[in-house]
Structures are given as C-alpha cells and as structure tokens.
Amino acid sequence: MRQTMFIKNFSMVKTMKLFIVACVMSLFLLGSIVGCSNPDMVINSNTSVENNNNNSSNTExxxxxxxxxxxxxxxxxxxxxxxxxxxxxxxxxxxxxxxxxxxxxxxxxxxxxxxxxxxxxxxxxxxxxxxxxxxxxxxxxxxxxxxxxxxxxxxxxxxxxxxxxxxxxxxxxxxxxxCKSLAGNIETSPTTAFIGNTFSVRIRNVTYQYSSNNGGTISKVLFPTWTTQYGQDDLIWHEGTRIPGTNDWTVSISTSTHKSENGEYIIHVYSIDSAGNRTPIGGTSLYIYRNKANSIINEGASIAKSSYKVTAKNVINEGGASISRVLFPTWTEANGQDDLIWHEGTRISGTNDWEFRIQRSEHKNEAGKYITHVYAIDGYGNINCIGASETTITKNFTFDSISYNPVENSNILTVKINNVVNTTGVSSVVFPTWSEVYGQNDIRWYQGTRINQKDWQIQINTIDHIGWVEYCNTGNYLTHIYGNGSVYLGEVKTCINGIAGGAVTHTGNQMIAGSTTFKVKIENVIHKGGKRVAKVYFPTWTENNGQDELLWHEGTKSIFNNDWEVTININQHKNERGQYIIHIYSYDEFGNRSLVGLTTVYVSRDGQRVKLPGDNRIFLVDQGKKRFIGNISIYNSLFVNWNGIIETNDINYLPDGVSIVDSNKTYLAKAYNDYIIYLVDNGVKRLIANQSSYNYYNFGWDKFRVVYPGPELDAFNNMPSVNTIIIGN
Known part of the structure; x- marks a missing residue:
C-alpha cells in the first residue's frame, strides 16, 4: 500500500550460444527471449517429474x-x-x-x-x-x-x-x-496495446528433437504470466491447450487471475516433454492501457478540523476506457494500517475529477501522518494506483501515563490520565467506554473531572453497562481518551474480577408423559475476587421464532454448596417443543454480571403433527423422527381432525422416518373385549401406553379397528410403545 511501488526487473542475464548441428536441430531465440532470471525473479514450477530410466543404457x-x-x-x-x-x-x-x-x-x-x-x-x-x-x-x-x-x-x-x-x-x-523442445513464433491477440480484460497467446509448431527415433513427445505447454506492476506477486503458471490437428498451443488469460492489474504483462513459455523435462521455448509481452490522473490534491488537515478532502484530477484511461470507480484507501502512520479504510470516491459532475472527504473520526481521531493512496478502476474491472497523498496533523497534547484502579468492595472503576499538557490549553478530557465482548452497544461518553492542574479522571459504574460480563481473562472494558473533545490521547483496558462456574447439567432424559418441566443446574458458582454471589439467572428461549418467549428464570442456591438450580416449565414458553437454549448469568453483591455457563435441552416433538413454512407436506413426529403422511386418506384414518398442525423450521433437525402411506399397513387396532389399543405400523404392533399419549398424538377415538384376539394381532411383533416422551437429550 505504500506509494513507492517496487517493480523488480526480469533480467535476461545469459545468452546461450547454440549452433544448428546434428542433435541440436533448431533452438530458436531461447537465449535472448527466455534467458536466465534475476535471482529475485526466479520462476518456480511445481511440475511433477517421475524418474524413468527406460531410455537409459548402461553401456559405457x-x-x-x-x-x-x-x-x-x-x-x-x-x-x-x-x-x-x-x-x-x-x-x-x-x-x-x-x-x-x-x-x-x-x-x-x-x-x-x-x-x-x-x-x-x-x-x-x-x-x-x-x-x-x-x-x-x-x-x-x-x-x-x-x-x-x-x-x-x-x-x-x-x-x-x-x-x-x-x-x-x-x-x-x-x-x-x-533433447529439447523446439517451437516457432509466438503470437498474441490482441497484437498490440489494448483496453480489455482478456487476451490470448499462441505458440506455433511445438515439436520434440528426434521424436522419430527416441520416443519423446510434448505432454504439456505452460505459460507463466505476471505483471510488472509489483514484480511477480501475481505469477500464475497457466496451462495451454493444443489446437487440434496442429502442433500449436494456446491459452486465454484473464486479468482477474492477476489481481485485475493492467500495464505490462510478461508471458514466458515452457514445454514439458513425456519424460517430465522442461524447456523454455519463448516469451513475449503485452500492454493493457493503464488508468492515470494529472495530480492528487490534498486540501490539508489540522487538529482543529474534523475532516479534509482529497481530489484526483482528470482521471482517465490511456486507451480511452471508461472509469467506473476511484478508491481512496486511507490510514494513519500510527500503529501501522490498523485503521485502514478503502473509501469510495465520488465523480465531480461534468468533470473527470474524483474526490472524497476523509473523516478523522473514522481513523480514531489520531494525530500524526495520514496517508491516502488513490486507485482507479476502469470499465473492464482493471485497477491500478494513480497517485498518493499525505497530510500531517500536529499533536499538541502530551501526557505522562494512563492508569485504572478498581474501587475495593464496589462496582466502581477509576480511570486516570496524568499530566495532560497542550500548547493551547486543555478545556476538557472525555473518556468513551464500552465492553469488548458486546461491541459498542453499551458505550457511554464520560466527561472527565480535573483533579489538579494537569490530571483528569472518571469513575465508571459497571451497572451502567449492560455488557459487563467479564472475568479479566476473557473480556475487558475499553476506555479511549480524547483531549478537548476530539484529539485522541490514548486508551486503556479495564476489568474487574468476575464470577466463574463449573459443570452445567440438566434432567433432559426420559420424562414421562404429561410432564412439562425439566431442571438445569450449574455447579460451584464462585466469585474470583472473594465477593458474595447474590443471584444466578437462567435466561431461556427456544430456537423457534427467535427469542419471542425469552424468560429470565431466577435460580435457587443449594443450602449445602455453591450449586444453583432452576426448574423450567415449557408452559411458560408457549408450550413449544424443540431446542431450548439456556444461558446462565451470575450477579455479585454490587450488581456486576458475569456469564458463567450455557447449555441446550431438546424437548421432544413426539406426537406432534408438523409442517415446514410454505410447504404443504405434513409429518408426524414419532420416536424422534419425522414421518411423512402420504395422503389425505391415511391422515383421516388416524387423526381426529386437521387442527393443531404446527408450522416450524425446527423439524429440519429431525432425521427422516418411514413414511405413512398405506392404511392397510398403518392403522389403529383394539382387541375385542379389551381396552388396549395398538398402532399397527408396517408389520409390527406398538402399544399405546396411556390415554394421555393417545390424545397427544391426536388419534381419533372412532378411528381404531376392533379385531378379535388371536391370529391378526398375534402375528405382529411387539415394538416400542407409543408414549409421549417430553424431554430428550
């Protein structure tokens, strides 16, 4: 990104003197076109070579x-x-x-x-x-x-x-x-400088020396290509294609594979023979017209100004291509490019001038040197740097140190900056503060208090920040400090000792039908600084419809240890089934909050009839799987009515079960003079465990077949019963 663009020269260092004699039939131009490279510009190929000694003789x-x-x-x-x-x-x-x-x-x-x-x-x-x-x-x-x-x-x-x-x-x-490969002329299309983003290269009559008596052939031709804009940082070894019926090879090259750069493209050509040996057989170059500007004008910045403007004058393409965008990447010299932003400029109406106003606030209001490079993009998407500019904002402020100190046994932090001096005086010092974990959603701008002639400080009340989560090793609060409202002076990270928790468990396994509750427990919740843990909350919601039924359940502390527990009733969450998400927060006696754990519990949907939004297919959730109900007839043979079908994306988590499509294979059956009802299901019978389960599945009481004891039911194997298991891991 620096203004000086170093371009390494690919030097043709050595010319090979090759005469046309016997085995060396014609080695055309290789020395002058593809000579040895400058060591800084060596082309490395990953061509795989397998040793083959079949053509070697042991004859001395x-x-x-x-x-x-x-x-x-x-x-x-x-x-x-x-x-x-x-x-x-x-x-x-x-x-x-x-x-x-x-x-x-x-x-x-x-x-x-x-x-x-x-x-x-x-x-x-x-x-x-x-x-x-x-x-x-x-x-x-x-x-x-x-x-x-x-x-x-x-x-x-x-x-x-x-x-x-x-x-x-x-x-x-x-x-x-x-033995080497030989080749004829190299041609490019276009043949001269052009505007565009693709071009092709063709090398003619690539052949192999003595192919008639030594078996050598040409297996591939490579076209290593790069631009001179930044050396070989965009080097790509393009593989050519043989033109059918000829010994010519060609390749099409897009500027998009070379960082969309324009300017001079260097193309070398190498053949690979059937033994894996590589021969340089030629080289060429081609020029794509570049973008340029007459000048870059910077109106200058100062400590008193919040912004300044940079203008690129008369931005055009050498070949007449249109200019679609001009970018003004800008950063300050302080701390490298940590504040780099690629600003997009605006064309000044009726001209070829482009401009952008740079806001210092977007670059941390830093003092010192501001650096702007300017890049133009033509109508074909090609980009190049057309200039650069710098301006310096003199920093008149100085200070000695920044410190922070938690006030013991409280939720207060003190942040202090010492010996603040400015040549034109210090009228105010502000301390914007926010949590590192939650971004700036809880930022507050604290007005500093002068505690003597040159020292300033604030006191931060952690209760004023919704995101104060934090043990010192996992999160911090950031405080930046500005003199006279806009001059960045420095920053500090602050934290207070938080609360940690141990293992999180839940009773998410095999709750009987009719149960609507489960418990969540976190073990050993303690304050790292020795303060008392006052409360623990278990905010809970389901994945269905986001956090529309979020509730902060307050936990209860064990009388025997530091464990905390809560009972979650799904009726308080719209009786929703599926994935429940539980986060666990603790509060110390001063109101500081810490995230100490989280877990998930899957509440089974067994017995529910469900469908995806926008999809007419209906499924029965049974034994943890979704089973497609194939037609209206089979549906009406099992269920009371069409009410209560739930529309949810949650069923995407469920695996597919066996579809229900044949009323002769899936039906309700009751033995004569017996109260037991079975679900006959694809060749097996499943006991419906109780009336609650029957009703929860919405089976119709007039839908079962009465069968006599004996062969019809006895012929079926018993399988797991139909039972509404509310909670599942």
Missing part, C-alpha cells in the same frame, strides 16, 4: 570423440587423469535420468568417487553433488536425475573427482545432452 561410451560434435560451445578439450576413464550411458537422450561412470584402467584400487553435475543453461545455479556407487573392482557410477536440475534440457556437464584424506582431485569430465 567414451565421450572424447563425440564431445566436440555435440557441445560446440564448450572448450574443445576433455580432461582425463591417467589411469581413469570417465563416460556416460549415452547421448543424446530423451530420458529424465542418465548414468555416469568412472573406470580404473591401470589396476589401482578403486578410490572414493564423487560427481558434480550442472546444466550449461544458467551457469552453475543448479550444481549438485552425487556420491558414486562402486559396482565392481574397477567401476563406479552415479545416476543423474533432471529433477535435481530444475528438469532442464540441453547440455549437462559432469565432473568426476577422486576423494581422499587430502581432499578431492578432478579426474575427468563427460557431457550429456538432454
């Missing part, structure tokens, strides 16, 4: 005759220490690995052998050391993997050393050529 080949033919840019000499032969497994190769060998030719014992390997592409930036492995009394070898060398293609230089107590001695060199 003396390279002394072939070197000059394959490597015209390497000095025409081959250093071999007498008594040794250095060779490789074959060159050129399309593999991603190859072997190098040292052979003792004069009968001496095989010494410890090591190999240095690097490519000739960017000097020795990829230099790796390989420890040799002895394979016979006269031979030592190592396997060189291109994955250890940035999967680069081209010339590999391998130096062999013997190692003893005196160090290492060069005994010879060998060279291997990893």
């Amino acid at each position: 080949t003396d390279q002394s005759e072939k070197k000059a033919f394959l490597f015209p840019d390497i000095p025409n000499r081959l250093y071999i220490l007498p008594g040794f032969m250095v060779s490789n497994s074959g060159t050129p190769t399309a593999s991603n690995s190859f072997k190098v060998f040292v052979k003792v030719t004069d009968g001496r014992p095989m010494p410890r052998i090591g190999f240095e390997a690097y490519t000739s592409y960017c000097g020795t930036d990829d230099l790796k050391w390989y420890e040799g492995t002895v394979t016979s009394s006269t031979t030592c070898e190592a396997t060189i993997s291109t994955a250890n060398h940035n999967t680069e293609t081209g010339d590999y230089v391998i130096k062999a050393y013997s190692i003893d107590a005196n160090g290492k001695t060069l005994i010879g060199e060998t060279y291997v050529y990893i």
Whole structure:
C-alpha cells in the first residue's frame, strides 16, 4: 500500500550460444527471449517429474570423440587423469535420468568417487553433488536425475573427482545432452496495446528433437504470466491447450487471475516433454492501457478540523476506457494500517475529477501522518494506483501515563490520565467506554473531572453497562481518551474480577408423559475476587421464532454448596417443543454480571403433527423422527381432525422416518373385549401406553379397528410403545 511501488526487473542475464548441428536441430531465440532470471525473479514450477530410466543404457561410451560434435560451445578439450576413464550411458537422450561412470584402467584400487553435475543453461545455479556407487573392482557410477536440475534440457556437464584424506582431485569430465523442445513464433491477440480484460497467446509448431527415433513427445505447454506492476506477486503458471490437428498451443488469460492489474504483462513459455523435462521455448509481452490522473490534491488537515478532502484530477484511461470507480484507501502512520479504510470516491459532475472527504473520526481521531493512496478502476474491472497523498496533523497534547484502579468492595472503576499538557490549553478530557465482548452497544461518553492542574479522571459504574460480563481473562472494558473533545490521547483496558462456574447439567432424559418441566443446574458458582454471589439467572428461549418467549428464570442456591438450580416449565414458553437454549448469568453483591455457563435441552416433538413454512407436506413426529403422511386418506384414518398442525423450521433437525402411506399397513387396532389399543405400523404392533399419549398424538377415538384376539394381532411383533416422551437429550 505504500506509494513507492517496487517493480523488480526480469533480467535476461545469459545468452546461450547454440549452433544448428546434428542433435541440436533448431533452438530458436531461447537465449535472448527466455534467458536466465534475476535471482529475485526466479520462476518456480511445481511440475511433477517421475524418474524413468527406460531410455537409459548402461553401456559405457567414451565421450572424447563425440564431445566436440555435440557441445560446440564448450572448450574443445576433455580432461582425463591417467589411469581413469570417465563416460556416460549415452547421448543424446530423451530420458529424465542418465548414468555416469568412472573406470580404473591401470589396476589401482578403486578410490572414493564423487560427481558434480550442472546444466550449461544458467551457469552453475543448479550444481549438485552425487556420491558414486562402486559396482565392481574397477567401476563406479552415479545416476543423474533432471529433477535435481530444475528438469532442464540441453547440455549437462559432469565432473568426476577422486576423494581422499587430502581432499578431492578432478579426474575427468563427460557431457550429456538432454533433447529439447523446439517451437516457432509466438503470437498474441490482441497484437498490440489494448483496453480489455482478456487476451490470448499462441505458440506455433511445438515439436520434440528426434521424436522419430527416441520416443519423446510434448505432454504439456505452460505459460507463466505476471505483471510488472509489483514484480511477480501475481505469477500464475497457466496451462495451454493444443489446437487440434496442429502442433500449436494456446491459452486465454484473464486479468482477474492477476489481481485485475493492467500495464505490462510478461508471458514466458515452457514445454514439458513425456519424460517430465522442461524447456523454455519463448516469451513475449503485452500492454493493457493503464488508468492515470494529472495530480492528487490534498486540501490539508489540522487538529482543529474534523475532516479534509482529497481530489484526483482528470482521471482517465490511456486507451480511452471508461472509469467506473476511484478508491481512496486511507490510514494513519500510527500503529501501522490498523485503521485502514478503502473509501469510495465520488465523480465531480461534468468533470473527470474524483474526490472524497476523509473523516478523522473514522481513523480514531489520531494525530500524526495520514496517508491516502488513490486507485482507479476502469470499465473492464482493471485497477491500478494513480497517485498518493499525505497530510500531517500536529499533536499538541502530551501526557505522562494512563492508569485504572478498581474501587475495593464496589462496582466502581477509576480511570486516570496524568499530566495532560497542550500548547493551547486543555478545556476538557472525555473518556468513551464500552465492553469488548458486546461491541459498542453499551458505550457511554464520560466527561472527565480535573483533579489538579494537569490530571483528569472518571469513575465508571459497571451497572451502567449492560455488557459487563467479564472475568479479566476473557473480556475487558475499553476506555479511549480524547483531549478537548476530539484529539485522541490514548486508551486503556479495564476489568474487574468476575464470577466463574463449573459443570452445567440438566434432567433432559426420559420424562414421562404429561410432564412439562425439566431442571438445569450449574455447579460451584464462585466469585474470583472473594465477593458474595447474590443471584444466578437462567435466561431461556427456544430456537423457534427467535427469542419471542425469552424468560429470565431466577435460580435457587443449594443450602449445602455453591450449586444453583432452576426448574423450567415449557408452559411458560408457549408450550413449544424443540431446542431450548439456556444461558446462565451470575450477579455479585454490587450488581456486576458475569456469564458463567450455557447449555441446550431438546424437548421432544413426539406426537406432534408438523409442517415446514410454505410447504404443504405434513409429518408426524414419532420416536424422534419425522414421518411423512402420504395422503389425505391415511391422515383421516388416524387423526381426529386437521387442527393443531404446527408450522416450524425446527423439524429440519429431525432425521427422516418411514413414511405413512398405506392404511392397510398403518392403522389403529383394539382387541375385542379389551381396552388396549395398538398402532399397527408396517408389520409390527406398538402399544399405546396411556390415554394421555393417545390424545397427544391426536388419534381419533372412532378411528381404531376392533379385531378379535388371536391370529391378526398375534402375528405382529411387539415394538416400542407409543408414549409421549417430553424431554430428550
């Protein structure tokens, strides 16, 4: 966000001199277009490379005759220490690995052998050391993997050393050529600078050296792309697509994937062959017209002003695109960018000027340096910085310290600022205060009292703040201090010892039919500062319809310990079923409140007929599941009437049960000369436990079938009874 936008140069450091000979068919332009990068601008690819030795031969080949033919840019000499032969497994190769060998030719014992390997592409930036492995009394070898060398293609230089107590001695060199990809021209669309937010890049005729006899193919082409606006902070490796029927590859690039930046885009092109080796095959650039302004004007600010205006003059796009928005991100130098706000400007009618008035109150009324950058967004969504401005508000106030002190055995806190001095005098000091836990919904602006010539203080009564919850380790009160009404001086966090509670339990398990109450208990409620706990409240409500039936139930303290308990009657909560939410607050003897616990209790809906808002489907809640009632006929065969159907979102918490769709499988049955009624339910019979449960389910007393004892009922297995369980965990 700072005004100076550092743009690192991608330097083309090294030009490779590659002649067209034998294996190197045509390496077009690679040095000048995709040369070695500045170390600060190295492109890292996560291309996966799997070692494949299928194309490597273990045949030892003396390279002394072939070197000059394959490597015209390497000095025409081959250093071999007498008594040794250095060779490789074959060159050129399309593999991603190859072997190098040292052979003792004069009968001496095989010494410890090591190999240095690097490519000739960017000097020795990829230099790796390989420890040799002895394979016979006269031979030592190592396997060189291109994955250890940035999967680069081209010339590999391998130096062999013997190692003893005196160090290492060069005994010879060998060279291997990893075949490269070749390519034709690179084209962009558009071809020149433009306005817009997408462009495409095409590279023609991407082929592989010696593909006819070494099996190499092109598996993918990558287009790493970034803008020069902030270096490579927006670098993305775009993967290209082969154009059917050709060896051309193309990619479409959207500015939205590059932070919607405009200006110069740099595109490099790399091919990946079937062995996973990577070859730079070209590069290009394209310019998207930028937004600009003639000047940024700041009208200036002062300690006496509450705001100031910043104006961007004549904001246009170089290519004529429209300007849709101008942003004025602003912050103060104090405490970094903790007060950063992206203000949106307004166009001045009839002009290309944009402005915004910055309110100091939105930036904590801080003194010191105010910094504003200005960004313009064109009609295509592209954005760039068009300027910056600063202004300084001189702080004339000084003070020594801010302190706070709880008044013992009370609900009072004293906040004090010492030795407040201002060159033009101090007429007032204000102390806005609010709770950290609840935001500023309980903010109060306290007018400070001068207690001597330079010290000011206030006393905060915690009862005046609805959100004073807080043990010191979980929440605080914030007090900011302003001199003469608007000059920010400092701030302090204050707290008082709160109340803590232990485990919360409830009797939410298997209450019998007809019960409408459950109990909630919190254990060991104590004041951390040793004060007396005066009251404990259990505010309770259901999730259905928000807090429309919220009640603050007052708890009762145990006579034996510090436990508190309350009995909740669901009749006081509109007899609602479903999820009950209970928070627990304690109050000390001075009226300070602390949140000490919370819990939930699920009140079963078994027996209720329910539906979702806006949905005509009706469900019966049974055994903790919602069962779809499939049609009017089956409904009328079971229930008294259509009254009492509850509309609620609460049933979304319930799992689906077996649907009720067939009156021949689900019906009410009563044995002849017996008072017992069963719910025959999909091949089983369930005893209806009592009259209360029958009525609560709204079953009709004229709906049951009278059956004779014996085969009809005896054929059914007994399953859990129909019983209205009011409370469930």
